[in-house]
Amino acid sequence: MTTSSPGAVARLRDDVVARGLVEGLPAAFAAGLTRFGRPQRAELDALTGAATDLAARLATGAVGEEDLPLLTRVLYTARQADLLARHGVPSPAYDVLGSFRENLERPLGPRLAERPTAGDRRWPLLGRTVGFPLGISSCVLNGSAAWVRHNVANGWNVLTYKTVRGRAHPPNEAPNWTIAPGLTASLPPGGGADVVSDPWDWVAPGSPAVSSVNSFGVPSPEPEEWMADLERALAAVGDEQLLLVSVMGEGDDLAADFARTALMAQEAGATVVELNLSCPNTLDRSAAGVKPPLCLDADATVAVVEAVRRQLDDRTGLVAKLSWLDADRLAALVPRLAPLVDGIAGINTVQSRVRRSDGTPTFPGRELAGLSGIAVRESALDFTRRLVALRAEGGVRFDVLAMGGVTDPASFEALFTAGADAVQSAAGAFADPLLARRCTDALGETLPRSGEAP
Numbered sequence: 254m255t256t257s258s259p260g261a262v263a264r265l266r267d268d269v270v271a272r273g274l275v276e277g278l279p280a281a282f283a284a285g286l287t288r289f290g291r292p293q294r295a296e297l298d299a300l301t302g303a304a305t306d307l308a309a310r311l312a313t314g315a316v317g318e319e320d321l322p323l324l325t326r327v328l329y330t331a332r333q334a335d336l337l338a339r340h341g342v343p344s345p346a347y348d349v350l351g352s353f354r355e356n357l358e359r360p361l362g363p364r365l366a367e368r369p370t371a372g373d374r375r376w377p378l379l380g381r382t383v384g385f386p387l388g389i390s391s392c393v394l395n396g397s398a399a400w401v402r403h404n405v406a407n408g409w410n411v412l413t414y415k416t417v418r419g420r421a422h423p424p425n426e427a428p429n430w431t432i433a434p435g436l437t438a439s440l441p442p443g444g445g446a447d448v449v450s451d452p453w454d455w456v457a458p459g460s461p462a463v464s465s466v467n468s469f470g471v472p473s474p475e476p477e478e479w480m481a482d483l484e485r486a487l488a489a490v491g492d493e494q495l496l497l498v499s500v501m502g503e504g505d506d507l508a509a510d511f512a513r514t515a516l517m518a519q520e521a522g523a524t525v526v527e528l529n530l531s532c533p534n535t536l537d538r539s540a541a542g543v544k545p546p547l548c549l550d551a552d553a554t555v556a557v558v559e560a561v562r563r564q565l566d567d568r569t570g571l572v573a574k575l576s577w578l579d580a581d582r583l584a585a586l587v588p589r590l591a592p593l594v595d596g597i598a599g600i601n602t603v604q605s606r607v608r609r610s611d612g613t614p615t616f617p618g619r620e621l622a623g624l625s626g627i628a629v630r631e632s633a634l635d636f637t638r639r640l641v642a643l644r645a646e647g648g649v650r651f652d653v654l655a656m657g658g659v660t661d662p663a664s665f666e667a668l669f670t671a672g673a674d675a676v677q678s679a680a681g682a683f684a685d686p687l688l689a690r691r692c693t694d695a696l697g698e699t700l701p702r703s704g705e706a707p
């Protein structure tokens with residue numbers, strides 16, 4: 254668990270009192286809990302009762318460090334996470350009660366005064382070098398220049414700007430991102446699950462046993478907006494970091510639209526473009542429901558990657574992001590992709606059926622959503638090992654960007670040791686915004702460079 258500095262509760266208490274927030278706190282907490290539905294009566298009563306009791310003790314000053322977990326949950330759910338950040342207390346790194354738009358402008362969570370580094374050690378990646386090779390994968394935590402700046406300050410070095418499109422696309426209806434508290438261990442490789450997840454479910458910040466599900470639908474600002482923001486994001490990244498840009502095409506001429514969008518990213522200054530060939534929650538407008546990821550169709554995938562490679566400047570790096578694929582599918586696809594790309598990334602979230610504890614869909618109107626975090630850890634390891642083996646067999650060099658279930662230093666190290674050149678996290682970075690510091694502190698001095706003996 255992430256520990257906060259001693260005295261955090263006392264300082265938070267003084268701040269909450271000084272701002273006149275104590276009285277309204279139980280109601281604001283209850284409003285957050287019920288924002289997207291109602292917990293069972295007993296659960297709701299227990300939670301609101303605990304918040305009312307906490308507020309009474311905040312008023313009199315009868316609080317201690319043991320109250321930090323509840324105080325964190327109450328303030329976050331009452332939409333006061335900025336207060337927590339001000340006092341260096343971690344919360345989940347995204348406001349799941351806010352809209353996609355609200356979140357774009359407002360990175361959540363503490364920002365470290367000193368950026369964690371592995372001294373002057375560097376690791377090779379995609380023709381450049383980076384500091385400690387851990388970052389945040391393409392997701393809403395890298396949705397804008399403000400987030401990229403925030404993440405760099407907290408020691409995340411390999412960042413992928415959230416998937417953008419060639420035209421504006423609205424997010425799916427909220428909620429978009431929830432916790433799956435029943436999945437605190439990995440499922441077997443490739444294993445989907447019937448996931449139970451309620452919008453009010455909670456993860457204690459710093460917990461390595463986090464699983465989450467999301468259904469954003471790959472929203473995108475219009476190109477004019479994201480290209481300008483991307484330029485600012487690229488300018489915020491220093492020598493030790495690499496910012497890739499994830500793009501996705503759509504429509505009848507998919508390959509052409511992917512290529513057009515990749516070119517926009519290059520025009521905005523991207524030096525590496527990542528193709529999102531693996532989104533598990535794109536709505537299918539023609540047949541009700543959600544489409545399977547594109548990379549399940551090898552011919553369509555290769556056609557897209559070829560079209561993009563033809564369109565981009567030779568100096569622009571190209572990465573293909575895949576979902577977990579079974580042995581036959583991956584072995585058929587990788588030799589076709591290898592000559593076209595500089596890197597292969599994976600895995601994306603695992604498409605899963607997601608319901609609330611009362612049996613209704615967690616995300617109204619969408620039965621399927623993307624599962625990630627510790628539940629997909631074995632899938633990510635299995636995929637990475639097979640990808641690295643295929644690279645060795647094929648004799649064509651590409652870098653491997655591995656992700657899936659990285660929530661602590663050991664899970665980072667497992668993917669790196671399997672042969673990844675860099676590792677990324679999404680659900681782990683959500684649950685623990687200071688995860689990069691933990692990994693850098695634990696492994697920064699000893700982690701081998703890829704290809705070196707440990």
Ligand SMILES: Cc1cc2nc3c(=O)[nH]c(=O)nc-3n(C[C@H](O)[C@H](O)[C@H](O)COP(=O)(O)O)c2cc1C
Nearest residue numbers: 390391392416467600601625626657658678679680
């Ligand atoms: C909330 C959320 C949004 C995501 N959005 C994207 C996206 O826009 N593009 C993409 O390629 N992957 C997206 N992903 C997938 C992640 O980049 C990552 O591949 C996956 O979550 C597995 O990593 P994890 O177990 O660390 O979460 C998203 C994941 C999450 C949790």
